[in-house]
Amino acid sequence: MSFEQFAQQLRGSLSATARSVWAKHDRDTNGWLPLWRHMADSAGAAAYLWDEWLPPLVKRRISEALPEGAADGRLLALWLAMVHDIGKATPAFASQVEELADVMRAQGLAMDSRRQMADHGFAPHGLAGQILLTSWLEARGWTKAAALQLTVIVGGHHGVPPGDGAVRDAMVRPALLYGRRDEHVWRQVQGELLDGAAVTCQIEERLAVWRTVRLSRPAQVLLNALVIVSDWIASNPELFPYFRETGDERRGRVEVAWEKLGLPGPWQPREPVGAAQEVFAARFSWPEEARVRPVQEAALAAARAMEDPGMLVIEAPMGEGKTEAALVASEVLAARSGAGGCFIALPTMATSNAMFPRLTEWVQALGESEPRSVFLAHSKAALNERYAAMLHAGRWASEDIDRDGSEREHGRAATELVVHQWLRGRKKGMLSSFAVGTIDQLLFAGLKSRHLALRHLALAGKVVVIDEAHAYDTFMNTYLDLVLSWLGAYRVPVVVLSATLPARRRRELVEAYAQVRRGTAEFDLVEQATGYPLLTSAVPGRAPEVMTPGASGRRTDVRIERIVDDPCALAERLREELSDGGCALVVHNTVRRVHATAKVLRERFADTGIEVSVAHARFVDLDRAARDRELLATFGPPSKVAELGGRRPEHGRVVVASQVAEQSLDIDFDILVSDLAPIDLLLQRMGRLHRHARGADQSERPKRLRSARCLITGADWEQRPPKPDPGSEIVYRPYPLLRAAAVLEPYLAPEAAATGDNVVHLPADIDRLVQRAYGPDPVGPGAWQETVAQARETHEIEQAKKAEGARIFRLGAPGKPGRSLLGWVEAGVGDTDDTPRGRAQVRDTGESLEVLVVQRRQDGTLTTLPWLGEKRGGIELPADVAPPPDAARTVAASAVRLPFPLVLPKVIDRVIDELEENCFPAWQSKEAHWVAGELLLVLDEDCRADLAGFEVRYSREDGLEVVDGD
Incomplete structure (x- = not known):
């Protein structure tokens, strides 16, 4: 049966009165759709989504409790x-368009006017549909609890499943559901539509079986999401045109719409075969001499040993290739679980x-014959050059159809990866x-918010890889x-990566995934495991397993010492260390310290030829990206330096950086200076020392810097314990x-250098130092213990407050099967997304304020920053009209992001008020979408501005600085 025959079967089962009920209307064109047509369109869209788009893993979760498995799952989804x-077949909805309501009145469906129904808001059509469908099922022998498992999916198809209170408020107003008179006509029409749907979807016999099913909440969430997506597709008039006049019925609507939409299907993974060396070399285009590392080989073996989906x-x-290990393990886990993406x-x-480029290169290496959709998931993705190129060039099939009905040019992309228009x-x-x-994109799945089901659907069909798992605080870890x-x-298969993961945190992650209580005895081995590298695998319902692959043989011995926290003293020390050349990295914990140190070093090095630059997060995005490229072209691995046409400095070079140097950039220095930091972060920073071989025994480095050294500052070492x-x-x-200082005390003691006990062996010492610093046992000299104990008490109170604060909008646990989604996201945050407001819900970041930086010349002309390049720098910006798209971008x-002094509670309102004075009405239009709603920081010709009593200045060399306040 074609979908059009399917639709006509439904239509044929209905009376003229039932066929008069409307579902969609366009005031501009007066086009409309009857409810029966939209019902058939939605079911057709669901059928295509089930057959050609949903990954097997998702279909399996939906169907696992149903007697006939996937066959029942498909029928249930379509129905x-x-x-x-169905809630549109009520007076509360139908009265919205008087012209169409009159047609229904002429067929005997009496209803008050919209003005007379002042309380219509108590019965939105989703909630009304839930009530009608629940009554229909109860009339067929279902209990209310059993019915709600399914009917709440109807109630929540606009993103928020109703709560008990909303249901009660609607049910005490029956006139909204059945009218004030001729109630039996409304009930008859509602019954016709529901009966016709049951017959058309061939579920009458299944209903008697399904009423005893206890559907899991995950299954309900996925069905809810599938219905939402089906509705969105079927509601797009460019895909499913509205009727222009009564009886205008289109042939083959669903088939044509699906072809026009052109959604790429899910990944169909094939489990890689062969030895680890063969698999990794093929996936990542390794040079002939490259060899698989033990942890990569073990990760592939561990994934192959998992018979069911689990966590690794x-x-x-x-630098051991954890990312490559995770991607290859993902192939195995996806193939075995039925996941359709990553x-x-x-x-x-x-x-x-x-x-992002590493992911796309891996996907292309898989040799997929069909196009696959790809997405860069953060708020500034469109500013990423590689992703932006795919946005413009990666058009495929009819991806130019968006929900708003706008059309863009057609064309087929040459690439196998597409940024599909409808999926943006x-x-x-x-x-x-x-x-x-x-x-944040993952944490949002734990936040009560509208359309949360879509985020769950997005994750439920993928392998999820969590990188840098140690980098998240208590607030984020709660989510x-x-x-x-x-x-x-x-x-869902999950792969977690970390170089410095405390044992307790490892256990918490595994217990959370396995859905067991904290402290479950069989998980003791996860926390007690020793060895490094370490692999832990866990499958829900089974005891976890731990593996200790061999080390790769890579080793860096880092001599550490403490130095006085004085930039002048640091300058003299670095002047000595770099007397024969070399590259030094100085990592400070605050940008204020970065600027202060860089200023002193530049003054002291003015006559030496030693260059000093800074790297931190307080650069505008374009400058930050250019700075990252320059760092890679100068300090990256030799192959990257050659690729980018850079060269390592012949004379001395110092980079003074904030935490941006800890991760994401594969950069390599001869000597490191770091502020005292938590031990895992200190070790991450040490990983930037002698990261790559530069000649035999590092012979290409200056002679005095061929041994890796880390100088630790940022504390008053004279105090006991040291004062950070x-x-x-x-x-x-x-x-x-203090815990970091305590575990490093034996290395930092004055006599340690003389005896050779000041050497941290990487990677051998990483796990031992991390576990001691984050473990429960006292560390450090006895004289420190009272101060450390007081700090611990304060710390635990603060962490408990953060964890409690995170629970305010946090979703509940999956719960037992059979419990409906009623009230699932009640008392939530409403809509949320990757904006400062959205991120603040899942990160304990405090106040945050982002501005767009432009310059006003002396003659009053507004421009982009002058040094941004030939096509971007110094572009004149109109104030009275929307800026051209390239300029706006x-x-x-x-x-x-504005720095700390400007976002303090006592200052931030004044800052916003002053910034809003720079907002141009013409820049708030739809045509100026790149800049609409944003705050502008307008600098003068000297790149300075006064803001809330502070002098703010920006430079290409140093980024944003706040000089003083009133």
Whole structure:
């Protein structure tokens, strides 16, 4: 039976009165759709989604409790999609368009006017549909609890499943559902539509069987999401045209619409065969001499040993190829689980941008014959050059159809990867098969918000890779653990990567995924495991397993010492160390310290030829990207330096950086200076020392720098215990800093250098130092213990408050099968997305304010920053009309986050008021979407501005600085 025959069967089962009920109307064209037609369109869309788009893993989760498995799952999905708008067959909805309501009145469906129904808001059509369908099922012998498992999917098809209170408010107003008179006519029509849907979808016999099914909440969520997507597709008038006059029925609507939409199908993974060396070399185009590392080989073996989907935690040193190991393991886990894609979650936009080309290159190496959808998941993805190129060039089939009905040019892309037009945007982008994005995109799955089901659908069909798992604080981990419990319930394969993961945190991650209580005895071995590298695998319902692959043989011995926290003293020391050339990295915990140190070093090195530059997050996006490229072209691996046409400095070079140097950039220095930081972050920074071989025994480095050394500053070492810099205490809190100082005390003692006991062996010492610093046992000299104990007490109170704060809008656990989604996201945050407001819900970041930086010349002309390049720099910007698209995009890429003094509660309102004075009405139009709604920081000709009593200045060399305040 074709879909048009399917639709006509439904139509043929209905009376003229039932056929008069309308579902869609366009006021501009007066086009409309009867409800029966939209019901059939939605079911047809659901059928195509089930057959050609949903990954097997998702279909399996939906169907696992149903007697006939996937066959029942498909029938149930089609039927729910068909009846999702049954609530439109009510006076509360039908009265919205008087002309169409009159047609229904003429057929005997009496209803008050919209003005007379002042309380119509108590019965939105989703909620009304839930009530009608529940009554219909109860009349067929279903209990209310059993019916709600399905009917709440109808109630929640606009993104928020109703709560008990909303149901009660609607049911005490029966006139909204059945009218004030001729109630039996309304009930008869509603029954006709529901009966006709049951017959057309061939579920009458299945209903008697399904009423005893206890559907899991994950299955309900996925069905809810599938109905939402089906409705969105069927509601697009460019795909499913409205009738222009009564009786205008289109032939083959569903088939034509699906072909026009052209959604790429899911990834169909094939499990890689052969030895690890063969698999890795083929996937990543290794040179002939490259050899697979033990942790990569073990990761592939561990994935192959998992008979069911589970979690794999890979702990290995920096630079050991964990990402490649995760991608190959993902192939195995996807093939065995039926996953149809992969999502890689990383800490920041910068790390996400760096990962995106690695993901796309891996996908292209898979040799897929069909196009696959891809997505870069963060708020500034469109400013990423590689992704932007795919946005413009990667058009495929009819991806030019968006929900708003707008058309864009057709064409077929040459690439196998496409950024599909319909899958763009904050609601749908993550539904693409392959995605890279910030950890927020994963954490949002634990946040009560509208259309949360779509985010769950996006994750439930993928392998999820969580990189830098140590990088998240208590607030974020509260969300992460909750999301992992849902991923475990969906049986989503998860791969977790970290170089420095505390044993307790490893256990918490595994227990969350396995959905067991904290402290379960059989998980003791996960926390007690020793060895490094370390692999942990866990499958829900089974005991976890731990493996210890051999080391790769890579080794860096780092001599550490403490130095006084004085930039002048540091300058003299670096002047000595770099007397024969060499590259030094100085990592500070605050940007204020970065600027202060760089200023002193430049003054002291003015006559030496030693260059000093800075790297931190307070550059506009375009400058930050250019700075990252320059760092890679100068300090990256030899192959990258050659590729980018750079060269390592012949004379001395110092980079003074914030935490941006800890991750995402594969850069390599001869000597490191670091502020005292939590031990895992200190070790990450040490991973930037002698990262790559430069000649035999590092012979290409200056002679005095051929042994790796790390100088630790940022604390008053004369105090016992040492007193960290106040800015560092704000960023990291005192307790983790004191624990780091305590485990390093034996290395930093004055006599350690003389005896050779000041050497940290990487990677051999990583796990031992991390576990001691984050373990429960006291560390450090006895005289320190009272201070450390006080810091610990304060720390634990703060962490408990953060965890409690994270629970305010946090989703509940998956729960037991049979419990409906009624009230699932009640008391939530409403709509959320990857915006500062959205990110603040899952990150404990405090106030944050981003501005777009432009310049006003002396003659009053507004321009982009002058040094941004030939096509971007110094572009004149009109104030009275929307800026041209290219200019607006450059302005959007000139965003920077304002620093701490300007976002304090006592200042931020004044800052916003002053910035809003720079807003131009013409820049708020739809044509100026790149800049609409954004705040502008307008600099003068000297790149300075006064803001809330502070002098703000920006430079290409140093980024944004706040000079003083009133």
